[in-house]
Amino acid sequence: xxxxxxxxxxxxxxxxAAALLLSACGGAGVDAEASAAPSGDAAxxxxxxxxxxxxxxxxxxxxxxxxxxxxxxxGCDISQVTLAEAGVxxxxxxxxxxxxxxxxWGGGRWQEWADRGALVEVGDNGNVGIIxxxxxxxxxxxxxxxxxxxxxNKYADLFVNDESKGKGAWYEGPPGYxxxxxxxxxxxxxxxxxxxxxxEAALIDIFTKAAENKTAAIGYWWTxxxxxxxxxxxxxxxxxxxWTDPAEASGLTDxxxxxxxxxxxxxxxxxxxxxxxxxxNFKWTNxxxxxxxxxxxxxxxxxxxxxxWIDANKATVDGWLK
Numbered sequence: 001x002x003x004x005x006x007x008x009x010x011x012x013x014x015x016x017a018a019a020l021l022l023s024a025c026g027g028a029g030v031d032a033e034a035s036a037a038p039s040g041d042a043a044x045x046x047x048x049x050x051x052x053x054x055x056x057x058x059x060x061x062x063x064x065x066x067x068x069x070x071x072x073x074x075g076c077d078i079s080q081v082t083l084a085e086a087g088v089x090x091x092x093x094x095x096x097x098x099x100x101x102x103x104x105w106g107g108g109r110w111q112e113w114a115d116r117g118a119l120v121e122v123g124d125n126g127n128v129g130i131i132x133x134x135x136x137x138x139x140x141x142x143x144x145x146x147x148x149x150x151x152x153n154k155y156a157d158l159f160v161n162d163e164s165k166g167k168g169a170w171y172e173g174p175p176g177y178x179x180x181x182x183x184x185x186x187x188x189x190x191x192x193x194x195x196x197x198x199x200e201a202a203l204i205d206i207f208t209k210a211a212e213n214k215t216a217a218i219g220y221w222w223t224x225x226x227x228x229x230x231x232x233x234x235x236x237x238x239x240x241x242x243w244t245d246p247a248e249a250s251g252l253t254d255x256x257x258x259x260x261x262x263x264x265x266x267x268x269x270x271x272x273x274x275x276x277x278x279x280x281n282f283k284w285t286n287x288x289x290x291x292x293x294x295x296x297x298x299x300x301x302x303x304x305x306x307x308x309w310i311d312a313n314k315a316t317v318d319g320w321l322k
Contacts, residue, residue, distance in 0.1 A: 047076035047273040053089045053098040054082045057200065059224050062292035063102045063125065065306040067282055070317055074274035086110075093265050094118035100279060101263040105129050105178065107244055107256075110263055120269050124259035126283030127224050131178060131255040133170075133236045134221040136210045140234035149188060149238040156191040158216040168192040171206055171219030174199050179220060183251025184238065192218075207231050224286035226293040274321065281320040288313070 050071070052064050068078045081098050083089045086106060090113040092098045103125055104110065113119050135146060139158075145151045152168075159168030170192040172181040181194045197203050203219055204227060210217035211231045221233065238254035264279050288309065295305035310317055 043272075044277070045271060045273040047071070047074060047275055048271055049077035049079075050099040050268065050275055051079045051081050051097065052100045052102065053085075053092065054080045055085045055089075055101075055103070056082075057225075058293045058296050059127075059226070059289050060103050061296060061302055062289050062305070063127075063282075063284070065296075065302040066284075066292065066309060067100075067102055067278060069303060069306045069310055070320065071275050071278055074278070074321065076273070076275045078275075090119060090263075093263070096265070096267075099265045099268050101261075102282070103127060104261045104263055105258055106261075107178075107258055117266065119263050119265055122262040122264050122269070122279060124283070125262050127260040127286055127289055129222060129224070129258040129260050130235075131173075131220070131222045131258075133181075133184075133218055133238075134207070134233040135216075135218050135236060136207060136214075137232035137234050138211065138214055139216060147234050147236050149190075149236055152188075152218075152236065153191050155216075159192065159218055163195055164193040168218070170194045171203060171217065172196040173203070173220035177220070178246055178255075180246050180249045180251055180255070181220065183249055185251075187251030188238070204231075207233060224289045224293075226290040226297065229290060229294060277322070278320050281322070283320075284316065 052068060054061065054064055064080065068080065071078050081092070083092055083098065085101075085104070086109055089098065089101055090110050093101075094113055094116065101119075110119060110121070114121060133149075140147050143155060146155050156168035159170075160166060161169045163169060168191060170181055170185060170190070172194050173179040174197055179196075181196075184190070185192050185194055197206070197219070203221065206217050206219055207221070207227075208231055209215065211233075218236065221227075239252060241254045241256040243249040243253065244256055262279060262282065268276055268279055270276075292305050292309050295308065296302050300308075
């Protein structure tokens with residue numbers, strides 16, 4: 001998932017933060033006293049004020065909200081600022097408008113900003129991103145060999161629609177996401193037409209209808225993403241990945257598995273307060289994220305969904321504060 005737009009000035013970003021918070025996080029936070037207790041580490045500085053970048057997918061919101069609630073419980077002043085990902089956010093980190101990215105899929109796209117000292121690559125957050133091409137589970141059940149990319153042409157006629165010009169319809173990820181569909185179709189000589197979709201919501205609509213109506217669909221998707229718990233899908237397997245930079249991908253092989261990374265400003269890393277500890281130590285699994293994300297998507301306030309997970313996973317949360 002890659003986007004690259006210019007960020008506005010610090011003052012305008014912060015002035016908009018309160019309004020953006022409502023759309024990014026779905027409501028007010030939970031009383032900090034109900035969250036994890038402070039660590040009691042006397043060597044820690046008093047916790048400061050920090051802004052977390054918020055990106056436009058629910059799994060990210062789940063991770064950011066859990067960090068927010070734990071940090072607030074430990075005396076930190078946390079705001080959330082909705083921004084486009086990648087360059088826009090990195091510019092905001094360089095200007096001091098935001099301090100943390102909790103989940104970056106970029107595989108090093110931030111290096112230019114790191115080289116300038118604007119941000120620090122903290123490490124992975126425990127989530128592993130897996131991008132790929134998926135079909136509805138009913139297709140994998142009915143045609144078991146369809147999950148081998150070598151067999152896709154055998155089934156191409158099943159995917160033909162009015163847009164695909166007599167070939168199978170290959171639903172590509174939205175503009176700005178990490179996609180190599182054109183290369184994959186060309187390099188593997190697949191009888192498919194690549195049809196870029198405008199949004200995650202468009203892909204969800206395609207897969208939902210394909211599952212409900214038992215119609216054929218093959219499209220771009222990824223995990224962690226709790227949609228798979230609602231609409232089961234099967235990943236189509238291409239030869240083992242041999243690239244990290246999409247620009248250098250031949251198209252013959254699959255997408256890489258990506259450890260999803262935390263990025264923070266030097267301010268966070270040098271503060272030696274509770275937020276520093278939380279940012280350095282925060283890790284959870286794809287299942288953890290999907291659990292909180294599912295609650296949020298079902299209508300639960302993000303802060304309430306986060307607190308529910310925190311209360312059920314005290315030992316994990318305590319470990320972030322050590």
